[in-house]
Amino acid sequence: MKTSLGARPMAFPLPAFLVGTYDANDRPNIMTAAWGGVAASDPPALSVSIQPSRWTHGAILKNKAFTVSIPDSRLAAAVDYAGLVSGRNHDKFAACGLTAARGEKVKAPYVAECPVVIECELYNSLEVGSHTLFVGVILEVKAEEGIEFKNGRLDMAGVDPILYNIGGEYHRVGEPVGQGFSIGKKFKA
Amino acid sequence: MKTSLGARPMAFPLPAFLVGTYDANDRPNIMTAAWGGVAASDPPALSVSIQPSRWTHGAILKNKAFTVSIPDSRLAAAVDYAGLVSGRNHDKFAACGLTAARGEKVKAPYVAECPVVIECELYNSLEVGSHTLFVGVILEVKAEEGIEFKNGRLDMAGVDPILYNIGGEYHRVGEPVGQGFSIGKKFKA
Numbered sequence: 586m587k588t589s590l591g592a593r594p595m596a597f598p599l600p601a602f603l604v605g606t607y608d609a610n611d612r613p614n615i616m617t618a619a620w621g622g623v624a625a626s627d628p629p630a631l632s633v634s635i636q637p638s639r640w641t642h643g644a645i646l647k648n649k650a651f652t653v654s655i656p657d658s659r660l661a662a663a664v665d666y667a668g669l670v671s672g673r674n675h676d677k678f679a680a681c682g683l684t685a686a687r688g689e690k691v692k693a694p695y696v697a698e699c700p701v702v703i704e705c706e707l708y709n710s711l712e713v714g715s716h717t718l719f720v721g722v723i724l725e726v727k728a729e730e731g732i733e734f735k736n737g738r739l740d741m742a743g744v745d746p747i748l749y750n751i752g753g754e755y756h757r758v759g760e761p762v763g764q765g766f767s768i769g770k771k772f773k774a
Numbered sequence: 775m776k777t778s779l780g781a782r783p784m785a786f787p788l789p790a791f792l793v794g795t796y797d798a799n800d801r802p803n804i805m806t807a808a809w810g811g812v813a814a815s816d817p818p819a820l821s822v823s824i825q826p827s828r829w830t831h832g833a834i835l836k837n838k839a840f841t842v843s844i845p846d847s848r849l850a851a852a853v854d855y856a857g858l859v860s861g862r863n864h865d866k867f868a869a870c871g872l873t874a875a876r877g878e879k880v881k882a883p884y885v886a887e888c889p890v891v892i893e894c895e896l897y898n899s900l901e902v903g904s905h906t907l908f909v910g911v912i913l914e915v916k917a918e919e920g921i922e923f924k925n926g927r928l929d930m931a932g933v934d935p936i937l938y939n940i941g942g943e944y945h946r947v948g949e950p951v952g953q954g955f956s957i958g959k960k961f962k963a
Contacts (some may be wrong), residue, residue, distance in 0.1 A: 587891065587916035589878075590923060594818035595846045595915050596811060597890060597931060597935035598787045598947060622785060622811030624823050625902035629783035632821060632907065634813050655786045661951045666960030680961045689778075711900050713814035713909055716822065720902055726784050727776035734779060736837065738941020746786035748937065748947065752927020753954025756947050758787060758937065762803075762850045765942025769854030772869045 587758045595677050597679045598748040601755060604633055605652035605685070605760075606644035613694035615654070616670030617664050619749045620716060621653065628725040631705055635718035638670040645719055649707040651693035654699035657745040658665045661755045690724035700729045731760035783809070787937040790853050790944060793822050794841035794874070794883045795833035802874035802883035803828045804843070805862030806853050808938045809905060818912040819893055823905035829861040834908055838896040839880035846934040850944045853936065853946035879913035889933045890916045 599619040608614050617716035621633035631653055635642045642756065645651050656664045663681040678685045688704040696704035705721025712718075728734060732743035747755045788808040797803050810822035824831045841955035844884055845853045849924050850869035859866065868875045877893040884891035894910025901907075917923060921932035936944045 586917045588919050590915040592818055592912050593915055594812045594815050597933055598937045620812040623783045623809040624907050625905040626783050627904040629781055630902050658951045662957045665954055666961040667957040669958050713815040713819050716814040717814050720961050730775045730777050736941055741939050744786055748787045751924050751931050755951045757949055757951055759946035759948030762847045762944045762946055764852055768851045769858050772855040
């Protein structure tokens, strides 16, 4: 039996992306975004949904670019902070002791301390009520040296990403429960 | 130091959504989708990106509706299977022993065995190369009775969702690493 929770934004798991931009004054900024994910395979693309009132919103439109830095569990407090204050009047990199590195392919900064960083060029956008859903083409992915990358898979434990639960709780990733394109074969006729 | 992995679709964490539709013959179908996430808060909305060749693609366009069922870790093999074969010539519900329940608010079926199910009405879509990014307005969220729901938060351990790693590995969610809108306050000046 199921209980109705009504109409509300919800999904599991949700990411904790750090969206990096240079603002109107070319200062590096990050904001935390849980509304987003992969948008396509070819070209590889990501989406992030951002409210027009956010400082990051204008910065994406200005530079037609953004990065997504994937924080690890040690960065959870910085991730939370980056969602608490605005880049309009706070230098979030300085406040958290993080390093802004200029993207190689786009005019947007990433968080050097993050294990995985993704550089995106603005491709298109869609207005969805409260948010603008920005789609960026992924021009470059970088991973910290030492994280195993094999058969197209970056080692999950090496990345140690965090995920977000609505209502405000961050979690690490837990144990593997099976290999894709494999464990489902038992149901094949 | 970071190593370039080139331009590729990647993000952490990725979901393992089961997208439910009725097909052209009104048969219930599910497909596994890792490309998607929340798209907006008001109206609450989800996005899922699906290739035009998929059986689900036409079904969403026909009924202007889909569901997203959130599988728990016990359903990992069924999730994998639902990504291995097409609903065009397979009854995936029957093959996995899953129950198709008709959505209350939309013409689309959900997986009764999943702890959380989300009913969406098609709102808009955006072509992004290989994929159509479908945005659905969330009309209803249901959770299994017994999963604690407090302060807008559904208990993560009760849901026990899985997440996907590119290259094909499913994981459970691990331990909490802090409370949102709280642990970041230490950086506030």
